[in-house]
Amino acid sequence: MGKRSSLEQPLAGDYASMDSDVEGGSGSLSALVEGSIADAPVIKNELGTFMGVYVPCCLSIFGIILFLKLSNVVGEAGLWWSYFLVFFGEAIAILTVLSICACSTNGRMKGGGSYFMISRALGPEFGGAIGLIFYLANIFATALYLKALAADIRETIPVMIIPNSEYMSDVVMSTIALFFVIAICYIGAEAYSKTALLIFAILVLSIVSGLLSLLFQSPGVTEGYTGIRSETLSQNLQADYTGSNTLWVMFGVFFNAVTGLNAGANMSGDLKDPGRSIPRGTLAAMGTSLVTYLIFVTVFASSIERPILQDPNKSLTIMQNVCFHPALVYVGIFISLFAGSLASVIGASRIMQALARDRLLAPLNMFAKGSAKGDEPRRAVFLSYCLVQMFLFIGSLNQVAALTTLMFLVSYATTNLACFVLEVSGAPNFRPMFKYFSWHTALSGGLACVIAMFLIDPAYAAGAFFFFLVVFVSIHYTAPPQSWGDISQALIYHQVRKYLLRLDERKQHVKFWRPGVLLVVDDPTRSHSLINVANNMKKGGLFILASAHEGDIRQVGSAVAEERNHWMDYIRTTKIKAFYDVAVASSRRSAIQNLLMTCGLGSMRPNIIIYDLPSYFSSVGLQDAAYSSGSSGEDTVEGEPLRRVTERSQRSRSIHELARRVQGGKIPAELMQVRATRAKLGGKNFASEEEFVALLDDALALDKSVLVSRGFENLNRELIVQYTLENIVSSMLGLRKAPSKKMNLDIWIFSERETFLTNGDWDCSLVGGNVTFALQLGCILHMTDIWKEHTNLRVITFVETHQEVERVYRRFEELLLLIRIRAKIVVLALEGSELRTLRDTTGVPFSSLETATQAEVANELIARQSGQSALSFITVDAPGDHGRDAERFVADLEILSRGIPPTFMVHGRSVVTTSEL
Secondary structure, three states: OOOOOOOOHHHHOOHHHOOOOOOOOOHHHHOOOOOOOOOOOOEOOOEOHHHHHHHHHHHHHOOHHHHHHHHHHHHHHHHHHHHHHHHHHHHHHHHHHHHHHHHHOOOOOOOOOHHHHHHHHHOHHHHHHHHHHHHHHHHHHHHHHHHHHHHHHHHHOOOOOOOOOHHHHHHHHHHHHHHHHHHHHHHOHHHHHHHHHHHHHHHHHHHHHHHHHHHHOOOOOOOOEOOOOHHHHHHOOOOOOOOOOOHHHHHHHHHHHHOOOOOOHHHHHHEOOHHHHHHHHHHHHHHHHHHHHHHHHHHHHHHEOHHHHHOOOHHHHHHHHHOOOHHHHHHHHHHHHHHHHHHHHHHHHHHHHHHHHOOOOHHHHHHHOOOOEOOOOHHHHHHHHHHHHHHOOOOOHHHHHHHHHHHHHHHHHHHHHHHHHHHHOOOOOOOOOOOOOOHHHHHHHHHHHHHHHHHHOHHHHHHHHHHHHHHHHHHHHHOOOOOOOOHHHHHHHHHHHHHHHHOOHHHOOHHHOOOEEEEEOOOHHHOHHHHHHHHHHHOOOEEEEEEEEEOOHHHHHHHHHHHHHHHHHHHHHHOOOOEEEEEEEOOHHHHHHHHHHHOOEOOEOOOEEEEEOOOOOOOOOOOOOOOOOOOOOOOOOOOOOOOOOOOOOOOOOOHHHHHHHHHHHHOOHHHHHHHHHHHHOOOOOOOOHHHHHHHHHHHHHOOOEEEEEEOHHHOOHHHHHHHHHHHHHHHHHOOOOOOOOOEEEEEEOOOOHHHHHOOOOOOOOOOOHHHHHHHHHHHHHHOOHHHHHHEEEEEEEEEOOHHHHHHHHHHHHHHHHHOOOOOEEEEEEOOOOOOHHHOOOOOOOHHHOOHHHHHHHHHHHHHHHOOOOOEEEEEOOOOOHHHOOHHHHHHHHHHHOOOOOOEEEEEOOOOOOOOOO
């Protein structure tokens, strides 16, 4: 998805925009969802703990199970196992409530209840997936309550709206009830709270009346009722399952009794003080439900004979039949089921509204709009109506109950997970006011939910998790970026810090050496290909892109921060695995020195420093597209064949003009933004050759290996692949035979050649230094990306005479076998080579030539052997060798790398490979 407009940005965060993104809210924000909205102020609801949390929870908890199904659960499971079911279900609920209380008191709660807490804790993917599941759970719960209401009316008052069709009669009656539920929810939370108070009063009266009747009614008033008797109790102590019923089938039925714990949290947007009301109201409701269910389980087991309790039809009406005033129980059942439906629709609609306002799933965005008064989610209410009506056509009440239980369990498991990861992450800002929880309670609640899901119905449980995964992936790839914070970052930070502390550089062994690359970017517009190659070369190691600036941090701080953002955008867009660092000091050398000494963390520090050979030095000049992969003498752009031209250029010539000519429009936009930002910083280059060489010495003094790159602005990865494909096709068609079907990746050994001219066995002291460092880098690069499939690795060196070729070749074979590198070996003899650069030095050994002449000889050899190569590594001596000054050393590097493929000039200090097992 593209970047969001400035109008969309406020919606990316939390619900700070919620108050204005409603009917009558701020026009510019709500226009994103609705188009045009009147400028009317939003009047928020401010419900208290009792009416906003306690009453909704109780209305959801005391319903179908207490009045209709609890007696049957006792008849099947017996008293002892019924206690277990109550305690296990309530334990899951209470552990989840503790997590809800912790999350809800860790900041300012807004609309969306559990969805809001989970999304802000675990990030948009988890939050969106769980929010949608929790919404559907409430929809299923509404359908369950209404279907049970219709069934109870049909059993209690024998009425068939549709003659000879119980199914259609139930659908019609539940649809009529749904209409009244939706009407109240459409008016809003205020109407619900006023209605809920009356409903709550009637419900309490019904429960008390039913309990007193079971305790004090005359025995024999209805079939199976014995009054409180020890004989009846002894018959109902143990489990006695009938048909396909099991303990976990009964748990699946009973757990619907505790799925109302989120009813109060769902009202968070309508509460005056959510952080205070949600913990108090929810815990009070759960405590009330625990005591109530334990009392009723005991009374049922002590007063009703087992056959009646086990009968699925007679057990439904046992409480009404025993009651002193049956009408009170009838009304209680009707009211409780109707109230449960109300609470579920009210909660579901607010979850949908919150989910839509976060714009995580585009099809849901239209439901973000709320009313001017109370911010009522009327569109979400209408959606809920349509879905509930559809689910009412599901024929099996037990099937709806199972789906409802499983979806609530998924929601509760994730709520506990959110609290658990917040606690174990050690985030300093997780400081909930509610203290009666720990990671142990959160983890226990989450595990209990998952275990219960698979015990109830493994197939439905797997389906619920699959649905969660689909929504999670959809949000991850389609939702716009959010600024809520993501718990995954806190967890990663926690784990990385822990393992970094355990990573001891003193225990590192050469067998497990990895490259740690620090690339100091001089000109970003010429560095895109170099960055890609360095990213390949790190091979599971560390890669840091770095900038060094001269200036006062107090003056350039904002520009440095802007540059960092552009670099981070570049890293994200190109998907390279790199970090970024920047240093500012009074001089560029000081800034780079700071990077050399401080870059990285703990034992994860760079051991390889890459500098691009500055083109603006007078001793270097600019070469105008001197090389391109697959050169054919034709003018090209972005690395396609160019004429080999080596030009001296005036220092004043702009390096960016050359970059634009070579790379055309293929420079990533983020690098162009980096260049523009650097202009604000002055864009200062190395002051002189002396400063550049001094930085090479600084790196070597810190035992870091150095690579000086040149010509990577001309590297074209597409042409490397194209070269392979064209040669394969041409060879198959017999059009021409290429000397090689792939381009070459060459490692040139110039420095430390005496190692190979000495007879004797290789030992570990020789398997190190400059030569094996270059071999290691070439081998690593050849193991990755296009270099593995589309290049051949070659190791090339030279000797003075033909007599030495065979011996040096064998020495190379021994070395490559010893360090396990597969490469083609090429040994050249200067004798008889007819090199132009050797015409005036006949008879003079190579080692006795001036360094400039040595560089010219090497350059001519490379141009002959590697003119069609993709990339070359060349070993070079350290800057201070041979008594060269800085300007002479830089000039030698320029001569060595002039007019040849992209080149790394390598000087290694580290022992990077071993022959030991």
